[in-house]
Structures are given as structure tokens and as C-alpha cells.
Amino acid sequence: MNVKKISLIALFFLGGCSLNAGDSKKVSSAEVQMVQEQVFIAPKKSLDKKIGSMLMVGFMGTSAPQNSQICRDIKKYNLAGVILFDMNPINHKEAKNISNKAQVAKLTQELQACSKDGKLLIAVDQEGGKVQRLKSKYGFYGKFPKAKDVIRYSDAKVKQYYAKMGAELSSVGINYNLAPDVDLALNKRNHVIYKLGRSFGANPKQVVHYASIFMDAMHDNGVLTSLKHFPGHGSSLGDTHKGFVDVTKLWKPIELEPYRMLAKTQTIDTVMVAHVFNKNLDSRYPATLSKKIVNGKLRGEFGFNGVVITDDLQMGAINKKYGLKNTLKLAINAGDDILLFGNQLSVKSMVKTSTLVNTIKKLIQSGEVKLSDIEASNERVERLKAKL
Numbered sequence: 239m240n241v242k243k244i245s246l247i248a249l250f251f252l253g254g255c256s257l258n259a260g261d262s263k264k265v266s267s268a269e270v271q272m273v274q275e276q277v278f279i280a281p282k283k284s285l286d287k288k289i290g291s292m293l294m295v296g297f298m299g300t301s302a303p304q305n306s307q308i309c310r311d312i313k314k315y316n317l318a319g320v321i322l323f324d325m326n327p328i329n330h331k332e333a334k335n336i337s338n339k340a341q342v343a344k345l346t347q348e349l350q351a352c353s354k355d356g357k358l359l360i361a362v363d364q365e366g367g368k369v370q371r372l373k374s375k376y377g378f379y380g381k382f383p384k385a386k387d388v389i390r391y392s393d394a395k396v397k398q399y400y401a402k403m404g405a406e407l408s409s410v411g412i413n414y415n416l417a418p419d420v421d422l423a424l425n426k427r428n429h430v431i432y433k434l435g436r437s438f439g440a441n442p443k444q445v446v447h448y449a450s451i452f453m454d455a456m457h458d459n460g461v462l463t464s465l466k467h468f469p470g471h472g473s474s475l476g477d478t479h480k481g482f483v484d485v486t487k488l489w490k491p492i493e494l495e496p497y498r499m500l501a502k503t504q505t506i507d508t509v510m511v512a513h514v515f516n517k518n519l520d521s522r523y524p525a526t527l528s529k530k531i532v533n534g535k536l537r538g539e540f541g542f543n544g545v546v547i548t549d550d551l552q553m554g555a556i557n558k559k560y561g562l563k564n565t566l567k568l569a570i571n572a573g574d575d576i577l578l579f580g581n582q583l584s585v586k587s588m589v590k591t592s593t594l595v596n597t598i599k600k601l602i603q604s605g606e607v608k609l610s611d612i613e614a615s616n617e618r619v620e621r622l623k624a625k626l
Contacts, residue, residue: 283316283616288609289598290315291616292570294359294547295591296323296581300337302348309352311591318576318619319359319414320349324371327582334582339377339410346411357623359462359576361414364407366399368434369417372406379406385419386435388448400452404459413626414462416510416547418452420445420496421472425488431472442495449496453505462625464547467512468536469494469525474514482524482555486517494535501540507622508545509536511574513555524555527568537573545615545622547576552587562589566598570607575615 283291290311297308297320311317322345324336336342350356362371367384374380382403388396407415422445423437431437438448453463470493474485500506511526519535520528526548528534536542551557551565560568569577581588601607 285599285602285609286314286595287316288612288616289595289602290317290591291619292575292577292598292612293317293591293594294319294321294361294576294578295594296321296334296579298326298328298334298581300333300335300341301345302352304352309348312349312352312358313354315591315595316354317358317591319361321361321416321578321580321582322371322412323362323580323582324373324376325582328585336371336376342372342376342410342412350411355623357413357626359414359623360412361416362407362412363416364403364412365417365419365436366403367436369419369436372410379403384435385438385448386423389438389444393451396448396451397455400455401458404456404461407456407461408459413460414464415456416464416466418449418463418465419467420449420465420500421467421470422493422496424473424490424493425475428472428474430474437472442492442499445496446499449500450503450505453507457505460626462507462622464508464510465497465500465506466510467514467549468497468509469512469514469516469519469531471512471514482515482559483513484515484517486515489514489516489518497536497542498540501542506542506544507625508547508576509542510547510549511536513549513553515555523568523572526551526556526574527560527565527572529572531572533573543618545575545618546573548574548578550578550580550583552579552581552583552589554583557587562593563597563601566594567601567606570598570601570611570615573611575618 295317299306299308302309322335324333326332326334346360349360350358364370364372366382370380370382372378372380379402382399419436421431421437423432423440426432438445456463470489472493473488473490474483511532513524513526515524520530525531532546548569556565579589579594602609
């Protein structure tokens with residue numbers, strides 16, 4: 239049955255019209271039934287699944303059989319994704335999710351089998367240098383250079399490194415790399431970016447050049463990427479993992495330039511928002527929870543209408559100050575599309591997926607969060623997954 243005929247029949251159904259003997263083309267009852275199923279019986283997403291489609295969670299386990307909690311959560315809530323870690327926060331002698339290549343490949347297959355469409359976002363932080371979850375001791379390459387060293391190589395060599403990284407991620411079923419880092423190397427006392435060599439430099443054009451090579455290599459291997467940490471973490475002194483970080487006096491507008499430049503290229507999959515507080519951009523909230531920064535600056539001014547993912551909402555900068563209910567309310571109202579709960583930083587801060595879903599449901603019922611904002615985020619996430 240051709241598309242034109244389906245469209246014609248659908249038009250009659252949707253318009254409340256009936257086909258009669260005078261119509262130029264006969265339509266069989268089987269064809270009518272098929273269109274009825276396509277037009278009317280497409281299942282609507284439940285509220286629980288709409289909420290779940292905004293969540294990326296960390297979980298304990300190196301496997302995900304059908305009866306596991308993570309598999310049940312993926313099925314029940316249609317989770318946007320999961321994030322994998324090697325270090326186990328409960329028992330450092332055991333792996334959390336990553337122990338060897340064959341195990342990770344099997345784990346990702348099991349996770350996808352739990353999803354409705356085989357497009358569950360399976361994420362890791364794989365930048366190179368100190369930040370690479372797939373380490374040599376697990377049988378992976380594990381020797382990708384840090385960004386600070388990458389800039390010393392020829393473009394051909396850089397492309398070779400990142401092509402190898404993308405291929406390795408893809409080979410074990412990881413489809414989302416929470417990288418590259420496009421923070422500028424502006425503060426030599428910065429412990430989380432500068433001293434770890436995570437920045438491609440202080441010049442925005444240089445940073446964009448290498449970030450583009452990184453993203454192209456990931457895309458060539460079917461791996462999505464995330465620029466981080468908007469609106470800039472390179473000038474900070476504190477560590478948002480540990481507590482509140484105010485960059486007001488240190489932050490410079492030039493830190494926005496990599497995002498502004500890359501937004502014009504239409505190559506950005508997602509942007510990760512930092513927990514830094516910057517009075518120049520929002521006098522009340524850190525970037526992750528700021529409507530002015532996410533919906534205002536990133537979407538409104540830069541024209542980015544892709545997926546915005548939060549940094550881990552269990553970091554001290556957020557967890558210690560706002561509490562779970564307020565964090566969820568502010569993050570959704572800010573315009574964030576994927577709320578990341580890594581269940582990694584502290585045993586005390588670990589949270590059940592059902593708790594997250596039920597808390598957001600109550601926020602909708604009380605009118606503190608709009609369902610339309612959640613549905614808009616769902617649409618952006620679906621567009622992202624369509625790239626896979």
C-alpha cells in the first residue's frame with residue numbers, strides 16, 4: 239500500500255469523513271484497519287514514562303538481566319539513559335559497571351534489550367588523560383592523551399587518536415560520550431580543569447578546532463557527544479563535586495565563545511551545564527538550575543535547541559544546598575532535558591529511580607512544574623536518539 243493512499247485514508251479518518259461509492263479509488267477493509275491501527279492505536283506515553291524520559295541514572299552491577307532493578311526501571315519508566323562507571327563507591331575492590339571489554343559489551347546489550355527501541359543512551363566520561371573510564375587494566379587502550387597534550391600533535395595524529403576512541407566506545411555498545419571539554423584554560427590554580435590538563439587551551443578558536451575533531455570522530459563511529467561545562471568552568475577555583483562554587487569574580491565572557499561558535503555549526507548533540515554560580519549571569523541560582531542561563535543564554539541567545547544535560551545533580555554544589563525536590567523543580571524549570579543522577583559520589587546520596595519519578599509527579603500535580611516543559615524535553619531527547 240503506497241504512502242499517498244495511507245495519507246488519503248488517514249485524512250478521511252482524522253477529518254471525521256467517510257469514503258463512499260463515489261470516491262475514485264477503492265480502499266479495502268484490510269487497508270482501512272491498517273490505517274486505523276496506525277492513526278488511532280499508537281500508544282501514548284504514560285506520565286511515568288514522560289518523566290522517566292528525562293532521567294539518566296547510575297546503577298550498581300556489571301550485568302543487567304531482565305529481573306535486575308535497572309532493567310525494570312528502564313522498562314517501567316522509559317529512561318533516557320544510564321551512565322557507567324568503573325569505580326565502585328560502596329566497595330573499591332569490586333567494579334561498579336566496568337571490569338573488562340567482553341563484560342561491558344554484554345552489559346550494554348542487556349541494557350538495550352530492556353529499552354523499548356534499542357536506543358537507550360549509554361554514557362561514559364571518556365575525554366582522555368585522567369578522565370577515561372575505559373582503562374588499560376580492563377583490557378581497553380586506556381592511553382588516550384589529555385587535551386593539554388593533544389594540541390602538540392598534528393591534526394592527522396589527533397584524528398587518529400579520537401577515531402580509535404570512538405571505535406572502542408562503539409565496539410562495546412557505548413553510544414554517548416560526555417565529552418569534549420570546551421572549558422578554557424584561564425586559571426592556573428584551577429584544580430578540576432587546568433591542573434588535570436582537560437582543556438585544549440585558552441584560545442576559543444583553538445578549543446573549537448580540537449573539539450570539532452573530537453566530535454567528528456565520535457559521530458563517525460555512531461557515538462553522541464556533549465560539550466561541557468556550560469557556561470565555563472575553566473576560571474573556577476573550587477570543585478563543584480565538593481560544594482558551592484562561585485565564579486563571579488573570576489569568570490570571563492570569553493568562556494562562552496566555544497559554545498557560541500559551535501552553535502552556529504549545527505554539530506552539537508548535547509550541552510552539559512555546570513553547577514557553577516555566576517552572579518553576572520544569574521544572581522540567584524547556579525547555571526544548572528538557572529532559567530536565565532539555560533533557556534535564556536544557551537537557547538535564546540545562542541539558538542541551541544538540542545538536548546541540555548545537567549552535570550551530576552548529586553554533586554555537593556547542588557545536593558548540599560537545594561535538596562532533591564527543589565533541585566528537580568529548578569532543573570526542569572530551567573530548561574534542562576536530561577537530569578543526571580550518577581549514584582556514584584556518595585552512598586548516602588544514592589537515590590531510587592522511583593523516588594525521582596514520584597517526586598517530579600508531585601511537582602506536576604502541585605503546579606510547580608509544567609507537564610508541557612517535560613513533553614518539550616521528551617521531544618528534544620527523541621530527536622537526539624534519532625541520530626543513533
